[in-house]
Amino acid sequence: HQTEAPDHFDAIVAADQKVEPRDWMPEAYRKTLIRQIAQHAHSEIIGMQPEGNWISRAPTLKRKAILLAKVQDEAGHGLYLYAAAETLGVDREELVEMLVDGRQKYSSIFNYPTLTWADIGAIGWLVDGAAIVNQVPLCRCSYGPYARAMIRICKEESFHQRQGYEILHTLSHGTPEQKAMAQDAVDRWWYPSLAMFGPPDGDSTHSERSMAWKIKRFSNDELRQRFVDMCVQQAGVLGLRLPDPDLRWNEERRAHDYTQPDYDELMRVIKGEGPCNRQRMAHRRRAHEDGAWVREAARAYAEKQHA
Numbered sequence: 001h002q003t004e005a006p007d008h009f010d011a012i013v014a015a016d017q018k019v020e021p022r023d024w025m026p027e028a029y030r031k032t033l034i035r036q037i038a039q040h041a042h043s044e045i046i047g048m049q050p051e052g053n054w055i056s057r058a059p060t061l062k063r064k065a066i067l068l069a070k071v072q073d074e075a076g077h078g079l080y081l082y083a084a085a086e087t088l089g090v091d092r093e094e095l096v097e098m099l100v101d102g103r104q105k106y107s108s109i110f111n112y113p114t115l116t117w118a119d120i121g122a123i124g125w126l127v128d129g130a131a132i133v134n135q136v137p138l139c140r141c142s143y144g145p146y147a148r149a150m151i152r153i154c155k156e157e158s159f160h161q162r163q164g165y166e167i168l169h170t171l172s173h174g175t176p177e178q179k180a181m182a183q184d185a186v187d188r189w190w191y192p193s194l195a196m197f198g199p200p201d202g203d204s205t206h207s208e209r210s211m212a213w214k215i216k217r218f219s220n221d222e223l224r225q226r227f228v229d230m231c232v233q234q235a236g237v238l239g240l241r242l243p244d245p246d247l248r249w250n251e252e253r254r255a256h257d258y259t260q261p262d263y264d265e266l267m268r269v270i271k272g273e274g275p276c277n278r279q280r281m282a283h284r285r286r287a288h289e290d291g292a293w294v295r296e297a298a299r300a301y302a303e304k305q306h307a
């Protein structure tokens, strides 16, 4: 039914139904989904590094067990997303090569260092919190496999956000040094978390088409605003200050006015000039090389089975 295929595709999207792997789809739709899903998967895998650094340094066995579970979840999120990308006709080996040689990106946020244990709390509360604000709408994305992967991932993200919030709550109600450590982490992670939502709508190259195809359901700035409004009230309960003296409720807008993150810094970090880009990529390359023997063994085994 190649003839009426484009109308069929438009009708599915218009009716808020799901485009499935075997449905006809515009080549540009396929390409932008491969781009976004692959980079989302890369972000999950690279995101294991900053937190992984603290598994052996967690302050208690309970915190170690929780962090271990979270980092393992991130690996699983990466695998779901690579599997979703593969339904579009790419191979994950190819996608990992594109990450490792810089032809594909991962989220800017993971290029910042985790300097103290409180950073693990700030990452859970802010970074996973931002991820939830971004990923809940993606559960209604027009491409079936991506939307379904998001439903499972969002359930696990809420545990990630909760445990981070609880770490910060414990620290901010602990000794003065612990409260100062929690405040320092929030000060360092606040603006990079705002930048995670992407460039301002006016500078976003993909938003217009991505929203027309119902991949992106809300714009970068709409989700950023939603995140700010959510964090203000939670920071109050934590007893921690958000590092923005101009943050205030705007009755007219029914939303908080806030200071924008430094988008020049975001572009620099995306280009590879963030604090940790080099070590994140070196670590990823080394892990890929160290895993080559597993892939060769699996291939040899598959060929033997096949023969």
Ligand code: 3HC
Pocket (backbone or CB within 6 Å): 035, 036, 039, 040, 041, 043, 044, 047, 074, 105, 106, 107, 108, 109, 127, 128, 131, 134, 157, 195, 196, 197, 198, 199, 203, 204, 205, 206, 207, 210, 216, 220, 270
């Ligand atoms: N980091 C790196 N690159 C970014 C970025 C960021 N924070 N924000 C935007 N970009 C890139 C885009 O990828 C695009 O470059 P490309 O054409 O080479 O892909 C360019 O900047 C222009 O940005 P656009 O707004 O036009 O791009 P999108 O429409 O794709 O919007 C996005 C960007 C909102 C990140 C969107 O891609 C998206 O929603 N992706 C899925 C969510 C995701 O990737 N989250 C990663 C966060 S980490 C995570 O979820 C793990 C959790 O467990 C913490």
